[in-house]
Amino acid sequence: MSMFEGLKFRKVSSPIHDLDPRVKFFYVIAMFAVAVMYMELLPLIVLFLIQVPLVTMAKVTKQWIKSMRGAAFFASIIFFTNFIFSYLYQGQQALPSILEYSMAMTLRFIVLVESFSIFFLTTSPDHLGLALEKSHVPYEFCFAFTTAVRFVPVLAEEAQTIMDAQKARGLELEKGNILKRVRNYIPILIPLIVNAIRRSLELAEAMESRAWGATKNRTNLYELKLRRGDYILALLTVVMLVLAVYARWHIPIPRIMEIFPWKASR
Amino acid sequence: MAIIETEKLTYTYPGAEKTSIENISIKIEEGEFVLLTGPSGCGKTTLCRCFNGLIPHFYEGKLEGKIQVVGLDVVKHPIHELAKHVGLVFQNPENQLFALSVEKDVAFGLENLGIPRKEIRQRVDWALKTTDIYHLRERPPYELSGGQQQRVAIASVLAMQPEVMVLDEPTSFLDPLGAKRIFEDIHKLNKELGITIILVEHRLDLTAKYANRIIIMDNGKVILNGKPREILDSEKARLIGIGIPKVTRLYQFLNGKGMRLNYVPLSSEEMAKKLKEVFKQ
Ligand SMILES: Nc1ncnc2c1ncn2[C@@H]1O[C@H](COP(=O)(O)OP(=O)(O)OP(=O)(O)O)[C@@H](O)[C@H]1O
């Protein structure tokens, strides 16, 4: 849960928040591509570190650390599976390189989480919806998207209320075998679904009452405009992409244990 | 011409056996503040849905009789066209706000109408200031209190600059103080902007003093329709069991004891003033 906690948007104003979501998305995809290109630890460390200034600039360090902590569990799973399987495969002699390889794989995942969390922490869902609209996604989908985001906390709260109410009436959720436990959730799901349907009807009524679908040429209160910051980020991203591709084919990448021979000699 | 006019309006929900409203013939004049009340299930919400075309366009079912709003035949005009003239505010504030920021929510209707961005901005800011929530404009609606949310709902309807505003028990999710403030705001919209108000409400204690007219429904029919002082003092109103304001009851009590006050007071302030005058004599 806490990993998702780190993806929750909070309104802060910062140069990163003001960036166009489309440019930020381009950046995330580029990060993704570069991270997948490399299997060595050194460039992945570099990728990890160059994103840290973005986090501090966006003033979301606290939430970002939270999301990283949330990712730690998955990261350790990735680390151990990689480690165990390579170990079984290659044997004991290659231990240091196995270790480095597993760490690299783990860091690759962390870099991905890092860039995604920067994106979600600094992009308001409203702007994201707008970006989708500007990318010619039909308005109905964009609206569904932002509405879904808006109702997640409401439904979560409602689920909790229903759960408490049913528990107070003697429903025991954590009792019995798996089948029984799944069945225990039925008295929670049914009111939740019924409520959701009633809610969506009321929403539809309210939307209709506010001229939903009056014209095909809907306007928008907000506007996406590329500004200086957007060009800078786009440019930086392109430069990074080019450098990364170039380095991939033309520069032999040393392993960390070769740089620090004291480790290898042991 | 009246701003709302119905003639023998009768409606049955799809699949229902009974009519929900029956033979409703009312006229509401421009600038009036109408209080609509009656026991639960008597058809108040159903009637409200007719005013902006949710019935028959959204709910289908069987509608008979005539209804005209702002000179438009409701049956012949789509909801989005009527929405420019009639704003509806619902009971549950949570389910009528969809956006992630207050200002975006207030802009929703205007965006749907395709109004240019600059004008949207102006009208949104104006609506936010009029309802006193300008400082909340960037907050997500779901983090606000019930009263603030209901204000957002009112602002979002107000931004569309309708001639008529219909509010269906807008305060039933609020505490008494929050409710009182909402009623004051609604009164202001009526007095200062001349918006015709139809307010569905049980708490006559708090609202009777603002009304020019009270309409009482029972079992799908309009059974009383007239000036607040007359309606509240009538025998019929008492028998239906609507919440007659306490000051009116006090008036009736004093009247029974032989103390003559020359009109039915609608608020405790009015009562206090009246009593003072009487005691001075
Ligand atoms: N969507 C619907 N489908 C079918 N029947 C409905 C629907 N909504 C209301 N009714 C019925 O129509 C009648 C009038 O209901 P309505 O909601 O208009 O009453 P109300 O005066 O608003 O009551 P309350 O004070 O409880 O809000 C009731 O008998 C109700 O069961």
Ligand SMILES: [Mg+2]
């Ligand atoms: Mg109702």
